[in-house]
Amino acid sequence: MASGRTNRGKFKELDWIYRAATLPTNFYIALVTSAVTPGADTNTLSELTQIAVGNGYSDGGFQLARNATDFDVLTEDDGTDVAFVQVKDVVWTASGGSIPASGNGARYAVLTDDNATIGSRLVLAYLDLVSDRTVSVGQTLTLQNCELRDTE
Numbered sequence: 001m002a003s004g005r006t007n008r009g010k011f012k013e014l015d016w017i018y019r020a021a022t023l024p025t026n027f028y029i030a031l032v033t034s035a036v037t038p039g040a041d042t043n044t045l046s047e048l049t050q051i052a053v054g055n056g057y058s059d060g061g062f063q064l065a066r067n068a069t070d071f072d073v074l075t076e077d078d079g080t081d082v083a084f085v086q087v088k089d090v091v092w093t094a095s096g097g098s099i100p101a102s103g104n105g106a107r108y109a110v111l112t113d114d115n116a117t118i119g120s121r122l123v124l125a126y127l128d129l130v131s132d133r134t135v136s137v138g139q140t141l142t143l144q145n146c147e148l149r150d151t152e
Contacts, residue, residue: 005148008043009124012113023066024113028121029090029143030061031106031133038108038126045112046119054101055094055137060118061110062090073147084149087111091142094135105132109143 015021032038035049042048045060053059064070064087073086090109092099100106107129112121125148135141 003125003127003146004040005125006038006042006123007040008122009111012122012124026066026114027064027070027124028061028112028114029064029087029146030110030112030121031057031092031100031141032108032110033104034107034132035104038110038123042110042123042126044119045110045121045123048108048110048123049104050118051100051104051106052102055097055099056092057099057101060121061112062092063114064088064090082149082151084147087143087146087148089142089144090146091140092135093140094137097137099135099141105134106141107132109146111148 016023030045031051032048033051036047038048051057070088071085072088076083109127109129110123111125112123115121127146133141
């Protein structure tokens with residue numbers, strides 16, 4: 001699965017670390033369709049098409065706290081010159097209908113900040129789910145062991 005960090009995500013990380021800018025209280029993982037492919041130049045969630053809400057998927061996605069429970073693995077690997085943080089498994093369960101509630105399935109997952117205006121949330125990173133994903137009632141869509149890596 002292809003994944004990456006956006007330039008906006010890299011910028012905000014530096015801003016938070018070196019300029020002591022206010023950190024978000026939470027982060028979110030939102031599911032978006034293949035209508036627009038997220039990439040390095042994606043800035044906000046409004047540039048993408050979020051899947052239809054309902055049946056177990058909430059507008060804006062799954063909330064993650066800034067803590068060691070939701071970002072459950074932090075690793076420094078001097079052998080491969082990489083550091084990464086891993087997000088806990090994120091699970092959506094379809095109830096009362098399919099996820100998404102209508103329209104195209106989820107093709108990408110994006111990590112955003114917590115701006116109160118959902119469309120204005122900054123897209124920090126993205127993950128390609130390889131194909132459109134739809135789950136029926138009682139089924140789950142699970143993102144497992146997703147990582148944010150720094151290699152420079």
